[in-house]
Amino acid sequence: MKMTIKDIAREANVSVTTVSFVLNGKAEKISAETIRKVKAIADRNNYVPNVQAVGLVTRKTKTIGLIIPDIENMFFSALAKHIETAFLSQGYNIFLMNTNDILARDLESIELLNNRNVDGIIISLSKEATQGKNMDKIYTALKMTETPFVIVDRDIPRDDCAKVLNDDVFGGYLATKHLIDRGHMNIACITGPMTVSSAAQRLQGYRQAIEEAGIAWNEELVLEGDYQFESGYKHASTLLKKDITAIFACNDLMAYGVYRACLEIDYRVPQDISLVGFDDLMFSSILEVPLTSVKQNVVELSEKIVATMLGQFNGEPIDMHLMIKPSLTERSSVADAKRSV
Amino acid sequence: MKMTIKDIAREANVSVTTVSFVLNGKAEKISAETIRKVKAIADRNNYVPNVQAVGLVTRKTKTIGLIIPDIENMFFSALAKHIETAFLSQGYNIFLMNTNDILARDLESIELLNNRNVDGIIISLSKEATQGKNMDKIYTALKMTETPFVIVDRDIPRDDCAKVLNDDVFGGYLATKHLIDRGHMNIACITGPMTVSSAAQRLQGYRQAIEEAGIAWNEELVLEGDYQFESGYKHASTLLKKDITAIFACNDLMAYGVYRACLEIDYRVPQDISLVGFDDLMFSSILEVPLTSVKQNVVELSEKIVATMLGQFNGEPIDMHLMIKPSLTERSSVADAKRSV
């Protein structure tokens, strides 16, 4: 049976008030002797406060709800891990909620977490939720809880809420610029599904780099994929027939599809075609030709999320819209473009 | 502001007791009219009970603690996902705890979850925890909480606690038997680190299949790896010089290393060498030669875990030691052994 402050009070011959004061560091007026005694008893019996009881009066549960589309997605599992660790060190526990990219489950999760009286909600929207009016539903549901929240990774176009996002535009720019710096002029791009904001943004970064370099825009070089292996393969097969020397695949999975397509027509990476991916999956490092890829900075992302949340708790002025810059992990899939002689 | 039963009571002109009874389905003696009225008010105001308050008196928090080594490991993220979904449908939320395979964090997590008064703990031990005396520490810590728990995936050698494990012996047998059935006689095995129980068990399954087939045991054909890509590569380089026609790599990551080694000496899979992995990572399906691999049944595993936990809650007689049988996902990395002519 767990010990309560009542037990301690009895044993120390003081009131529960005194015990509470001592154990909560509000003991300015309590005699040193009493403090010592109370603390000793608490220590000796491994006293830990009952979180529910404390929560009932303080209206704080010391828990955070984390809503993500899919914990099986490596990006989100990494995120969950870092968030969990960071909050743990602050005395918070994490309720995990998977939505499987279904809007209804976003909504359901928000409600459930609200019923649990979590102190804060961290949410990365389902794909479905990022579309059209659905975003308003989410936003409304979130606001209704009157609980601090922070939007992560997948954006909603509202300014009046805290967000920590990956700078996908910069990521797309980084990948393309790298190719340009190596002398490539004819660079194709296999995008993600354009309904997803990250896809649109990576493409935007690509375009930015192309235009900045004064390269003529060629619509035919950008093909819309769906972030899956197959679409990378299919589009690469098409693109490889054109006059290109490099491909920017907007995620690693599609880049793997590009490798496959190259293999079939006996193209070598990077000798015949340079390739850059996005996500930097663990797998990219053990490929026969390790893939150069844009890496989201999950650690920094997590840190900012935690900081933003704690900032809201403390009513501190916080930077509402944070962008985390990804970086390029250079490996072996990019070579200098051959000089046209 | 959330509504309380007090608010409902006032509005309905009844006592809180009546409201409580109605809302908890203990209203045998309450008049139909009162029931209707109370329910209507509750519904109209989206009343939800305060979990902490309920918990304080019922001593139930409706939360489960999940302790796993690493949510970034695909097996565990899949597990977490299914467990979360299953418990959610029963009204439970999940506290996620990562241990990073560190014993101290297992212990810390158990304590933290205990302080949170979770109703049950699901734990998959850290590697460190599975070694020697450490297991006793875990077991003791778990028992001390007086909270129902179930051990998952990574075993501890005690009979008096609930466990749901993967049948790794059977998995190893399955992989090896498949190779034997295809006519292979000289089958090498690259094991995991022998301190880990799954590694020892997969090897045991391999041995069992070999002996059952009456194939002479050849110690030289089994090499100890560490479940990492590099060790698969290194050992394969050695093994490929010997007179073998097939390799059983005890996880997919090492199998990928085998592919690499084959590539370097121009061996083709499966024409020159047949290969079976273990884990069936998503990646194995998109390899140039898709890998045949043993797949743990995560869904069944999760279901049994949940059932075992709920069984304990209800004091039902439960099967304490469950073994989940993996299955073989056949793809293209295995061919019939060439007939010696």
Place this chain on the structure above:
DNA sequence: ATGAAAGCGCTAACAT
């Protein structure tokens, strides 16, 4: 320097 008492939202034994 310390304690009494009220109250957080709810359940349940015990009236009536």
Place this chain on the structure above:
DNA sequence: ATGTTAGCGCTTTCAT
């Protein structure tokens, strides 16, 4: 059929 009341473990205001 419904209400009164005593907690669950804790914080905090107001007395002393």
